[in-house]
Amino acid sequence: MAKYLMLKHYTMAPEYMQYTPMEEWTPGEVDAHIGYMNDFAARLKASGEFVDSQALSPEGTFVRFDGEGKPPVTDGPFPETKDLIAGWMVIDVESYDRALELAGELSAAPGAGGEPIREWLELRPFMGVTPSTTD
Amino acid sequence: MIGILERRGADFATAEDAVQDALIEAFRSWPENEPRDMKGWLITVAWRKFLDRVRAESARTAREEHAFALDTDAATTSADDTVALYFLCAHPDLSPASAVALTLRAVGGLTTRQIAEAYLVPEATMAQRISRAKRTLSGRRLNRPGSISAVLTVLYLVFNEGYSGDVDLAAEAIRLTRVLAASIDHPEVSGLLALMLIHHARREARFTADGALITLTDQDRSRWDSHLIAEGIGILETALAREELGEFQVQAAIAALHADAQRVEDTDWPQIVEWYDELLTFHDSPIASLNxxxxxxxxxGPAAGLAQLDRLDETLPRYFAVEAHLRERAGEDESAAKLYVRAAAKAGNLAERDHLMRQAARLNSER
Structure with missing residues (x-):
């Protein structure tokens, strides 16, 4: 089994954001989208592949150490052009192919007109902590 | 003493160890603070020590009825000891998170694992939080009493956490507040209990089958639990009759006015405004001003609401949600829709965010 992170973004370069924003959908389409997401997580729990899922607020700041005795430097709130993580799901699956398949399914969540929004998701393998015992 | 513990379901060996632990505790704390009822004190402490031992051995076993540290058996546990334990767990030296964890552990008898699950943190993290809290309190057992408002704040924090995992924290908070109310006669304890009961009565009506939020205005009031509401209002009326008003009684009065309305249009808003004025005399809270x-x-009318809103700080949580609602009622749908989107970005939880996004979508698709 291998763990993967599926990352969702609030904002990306325009060429990656080709769907109608949610506030311009109908309420029924919003419900259908949320329902699809919930069903997806429920199915992964049932198949034993779900690890964690969290959503992040779009509000936040960048912070940096500014030397002993000084308060940390902040730069923010994030300007809208910055690539903003909206949330993630962690899955534990048999293979890379299975991870790709699931990310594809998640990206097919319905949007305006019930059409798949086809949003870009980032799929990242977890690094292990220790070498395997057979190395 | 060992016999008493055995009759309560303890095995002999653990009971013996627990009594020994209690005697050590007595040597430590009695010189400073001698209890009025020494035997009762010893039995209570020995029982808690027994429970600690049982839990340490089987932290993963489900909570059982007999693992209820606050057995209110009047013959052996005095109400004073019960109350002292609540105060200790809400000690001002503890952070709110630690006080909450310790209250659930020591007063509520939940396992560390259950508390960790309820607060979505690893079990080791919660275990550490609880043991640090215990260290902070060591040597301060059952002496300096805290304030009742600190105890009530802790219970209200637990209540507001709601439920996730297999522990229903709202129900647990109500149970703990009931035990406290039975042990101490204080109008604010009654006020908090009434507030919790009336809120809890609406729980089933607050979400759709799919988990979407339903606001007070749109709730199906026939799904409210009328027995809980009646109980809450009864408790509140008795408390109010004592004329020692406090914040929780005022909040319960507001909740009661909502609960009393058969239909949303029957809500006595002018009286609710008066109770908010009262609430602000206790504590000039921006959240209360927003409400x-x-x-x-x-x-x-919405214009009057917006005029009030104008005097508040827009960084307040839910400020834009309130403005969106008022603008929509004023017929300003376009700006309301934009404000709902803005409010969604500031929402603190998914249910609220999705609800606000749905409001924006509704206005935009109606236009």
């Missing part, structure tokens, strides 16, 4: 603006918007 007051909502009530004024209902009592005197």
């Amino acid at each position: 007051r603006a909502v009530a004024i918007g209902e009592a005197d």
